Amino acid sequence: xxxxxxxxxxxxxxxxxxxxxxxxxxxxxxxxxxxxxxxxxxxxxxxxxxxxxxxxxxxxxxxxxxxxxxxxxxxxxxxxxxxxxxxxxxxxxxxxxxxxxxxxxxxxxxxxxxxxxxxxxxxxxxxxxxxxxxxxxxxxxxxxxxxxxxxxxxxxxxxxxxxxxxxxxxxxxxxxxxxxxxxxxxxxxxxxxxxxxxxxxxxxxxxxxxxxxxxxxxxxxxxxxxxxxxxxxxxxxxxxxxxxxxxxxxxxxxxxxxxxxxxxxxxxxxxxxxxxxxxxxxxxxxxxxxxxxxxxxxxxxxxxxxxxxxxxxxxxxxxxxxxxxxxxxxxxxxxxxxxxxxxxxxxxxxxxxxxxxxxxxxxxxxxxxxxxxxxxxxxxxxxxxxxxxxxxxxxxxxxxxxxxxxxxxxxxxxxxxxxxxxxxxxxxxxxxxxxxxxxxxxxxxxxxxxxxxxxxxxx
Numbered sequence: 001x002x003x004x005x006x007x008x009x010x011x012x013x014x015x016x017x018x019x020x021x022x023x024x025x026x027x028x029x030x031x032x033x034x035x036x037x038x039x040x041x042x043x044x045x046x047x048x049x050x051x052x053x054x055x056x057x058x059x060x061x062x063x064x065x066x067x068x069x070x071x072x073x074x075x076x077x078x079x080x081x082x083x084x085x086x087x088x089x090x091x092x093x094x095x096x097x098x099x100x101x102x103x104x105x106x107x108x109x110x111x112x113x114x115x116x117x118x119x120x121x122x123x124x125x126x127x128x129x130x131x132x133x134x135x136x137x138x139x140x141x142x143x144x145x146x147x148x149x150x151x152x153x154x155x156x157x158x159x160x161x162x163x164x165x166x167x168x169x170x171x172x173x174x175x176x177x178x179x180x181x182x183x184x185x186x187x188x189x190x191x192x193x194x195x196x197x198x199x200x201x202x203x204x205x206x207x208x209x210x211x212x213x214x215x216x217x218x219x220x221x222x223x224x225x226x227x228x229x230x231x232x233x234x235x236x237x238x239x240x241x242x243x244x245x246x247x248x249x250x251x252x253x254x255x256x257x258x259x260x261x262x263x264x265x266x267x268x269x270x271x272x273x274x275x276x277x278x279x280x281x282x283x284x285x286x287x288x289x290x291x292x293x294x295x296x297x298x299x300x301x302x303x304x305x306x307x308x309x310x311x312x313x314x315x316x317x318x319x320x321x322x323x324x325x326x327x328x329x330x331x332x333x334x335x336x337x338x339x340x341x342x343x344x345x346x347x348x349x350x351x352x353x354x355x356x357x358x359x360x361x362x363x364x365x366x367x368x369x370x371x372x373x374x375x376x377x378x379x380x381x382x383x384x385x386x387x388x389x390x391x392x393x394x395x396x397x398x399x400x401x402x403x404x405x406x407x408x409x410x411x412x413x414x415x416x417x418x419x420x421x422x423x424x425x426x427x428x429x430x431x432x433x434x435x436x437x438x439x440x441x442x443x444x445x446x447x448x449x450x451x452x453x454x455x456x457x458x459x
Contacts, residue, residue, distance in 0.1 A: 008067055010098075011035030012089050013080040014054055015044040018103055018172065021146045021158035022078065023052055025110065028160045034064050036089055043157075060092035072097040078106050081175040082393040104177035107146065111167055111182045117292055118181050120171035120212055121189030121223075123338045124285055128187055129170045130313045131289035133159050136168065138306035139298030143168055149332070152311035152318070166296060171212065173205065174198065178212050185218040185295070187288050191226045192337045197365040197394075219295075221247075221288055239287045241280070247291045249283055254349070259283050266294040273304055277312035278319060280348055281341040315443060317342060320450045326457040327353070327433045330446050334362040334439035336373035343380045346435055353432045357381040358422065358449075360438030361389040364397040367405055375408030381435075383413040385425065390440025419445060426452050 009026050013019050014035025020043050027033045027050060034053040037044055044054045055062040067075060077093045077100040084090075093100055111118070119129040126148040133145035134153055145151075145159040145168040159168075171178035171186070174195050191209050193202035206229055213220050213233050222230055224240035239247045247265035254260075255274070261283055263270045275286055286307060293303055312318060321328035327350060333342045339359075346355055359378060361367045367374065367389055378384050386402045386409075402416050417425060426434075426449060436442055436449065 008032045008034075008070055008075045009078060010063070010067055010075060010093070011078045012083050012087060013037060013103075014047060014052070015039075015041050016080055016082075016103075017043070017148055017150075017157050018107070018146070018170075019078065019080060020044075020047055022103060022106055022110070023047060024050065024156075024158045025144070025146070025160060027052055028162075032066065034067055046156075058088045060088060063089070063092070073099075075099070076101065076106075078103055081177070102175075102177070102180075104172070104175070104180040107169065107177075108180035108182060110144075110146070111169060114165060114167055115184045116167040116169055116182060117185050117187070117296075118169045118171040118178065118183035118212075118216070119187045119189070119288075120173060120178050120209065121187070122173065122192045122194045123333075123335055123341075124189035124281070125170050125172075125187075126313055126332075127282060127285045127316050128189055128289050129168055131285060131310055132292050133168045134310050135289060135293035135298055135303060135306040136166070136296060138309065139293060139296075139302040141166065141293075141296050141298060146170060147313075148172070149316060150314035152314060153309070173208060173212075176208050179208065179215065181212075181215065183216045185292070186213065186216045186220050187292060188213065188220065188222040188226065188230075189285070189288065190223060190337065191229065192335060193370070194335055194366065196369045197363070221291060223284075223288075237291075239284070239291065241284045241287070247287050249287050252280075252283060257349075261286075263287065263290055265291045268294060268300050270300055270304065274308045276308050276310040277317065278349060279317040279342070279345040281345060282312075282317065315446075317345065320446065321453055321457075323457060324459055326431060326453050328435075328450055328453055329433070330436045330443070332439050333437045334366070336370055336377040339374070339377035339437060340380070342435065342437065343377070346433060347380075350433050354382045355433045355435060356383040356385070356429075356431045358385045358387065358434070358436045358438075358442070358445075360387040360440045360442040361402060361405060362439040363392055364389055364394050364400045368397060368400045371405055371408050374405060375410065378409045379411050381411065384409060384411055384415070385422065386414065386416045387419060387422070387438070387442065388416075390438065390442075392440065423448055423452060427456075 015037030075098040119125045136143045142161045144164040148170040199205040219235045224238040227238045230236045249261040252261045259275045315332040331342045
């Protein structure tokens with residue numbers, strides 16, 4: 001890491017949630033930072049306000065002069081796996097002879113610096129890593145945190161402390177990125193088949209998680225349902241709701257709209273803990289996060305305060321409206337297991353209410369590979385509005401469309417709608433509980449839906 005001090009770093013895809021966190025980290029360390037992204041966003045606006053030059057045109061002539069004129073040895077280029085090899089910016093830096101690394105390689109360098117907690121899993125990792133970072137912050141354990149979402153308590157995806165003693169890192173399995181990390185300890189929340197465009201088979205993905213656990217120097221905390229994959233690995237502890245082991249949560253109940261529970265972990269029995277964010281699955285996430293926080297020195301008293309004050313992560317079971325006539329929840333769920341957890345939690349919190357779900361499938365390959373499971377998960381809604389598949393980095397696949405996916409959903413009240421038609425639907429359609437679901441650009445519709453529902457259902 002010392003070799004990076006004073007370097008110029010250019011990020012291709014700087015507006016991404018992981019890339020922007022690294023850009024901010026190096027800017028904090030007094031490096032010169034610039035980058036490119038396809039479209040302006042709230043994140044790129046924030047980066048620009050922090051002194052990071054962001055361009056939205058792939059013309060190499062738009063690269064800041066101090067980067068273009070610097071000797072190539074002084075420039076490190078950071079790219080995401082989603083950047084195509086045909087990118088004019090990538091080609092420019094290759095021809096210049098600059099050092100080009102994937103984001104995972106650079107994050108790996110950061111984790112070499114100090115004790116690192118890495119949180120992996122096909123779902124739950126963003127909430128658990130953010131919760132750990134918040135508990136450490138409240139518990140006065142100095143940390144850097146690189147998160148895969150915007151922490152509601154802080155309005156950012158990265159927490160930085162010049163005197164940090166520990167890193168908290170979200171470990172992404174896509175492109176086997178998490179195998180570049182150097183974790184001191186880790187959490188693995190789930191291993192449901194995903195990213196089969198990368199891994200080919202579920203078994204290959206499971207093998208990558210096993211390798212990740214082996215990379216970890218110290219204890220590994222895994223969800224009970226996936227424990228069998230780590231039988232050969234020493235220092236593995238399991239957690240789960242309903243578990244008889246330790247750590248565990250028990251006596252779970254809803255009190256005044258929030259979950260309360262008792263926690264047994266790290267030699268402590270903490271009664272009547274209150275979680276500041278909704279969702280039964282988030283109590284399970286809290287077991288993992290609390291266990292790590294207690295290991296790292298957070299006191300039981302400050303842990304209690306941290307859980308109660310945790311406001312969650314943007315787009316992770318985020319309640320946008322909780323009125324007497326309508327409820328609106330926004331969630332990042334884009335895998336069948338995530339949909340199951342989200343919809344089940346909504347049912348538990350709002351029993352007897354009609355749930356209208358708006359789902360934007362993410363990736364053609366994921367839709368194809370998990371179509372039957374998506375059908376079963378979405379059938380748990382009372383009503384489904386299905387948007388077009390968000391392609392992200394992929395080209396269309398013949399026959400894989402939202403119309404095709406809709407045939408897999410055994411539900412009477414269902415329809416495919418375009419993003420343009422969606423708002424018109426809500427001007428007339430009576431609703432009680434609305435849930436937006438997906439990992440694409442559905443988030444851009446959320447403020448408009450929220451505004452429309454507030455206008456229609458004013459108390």
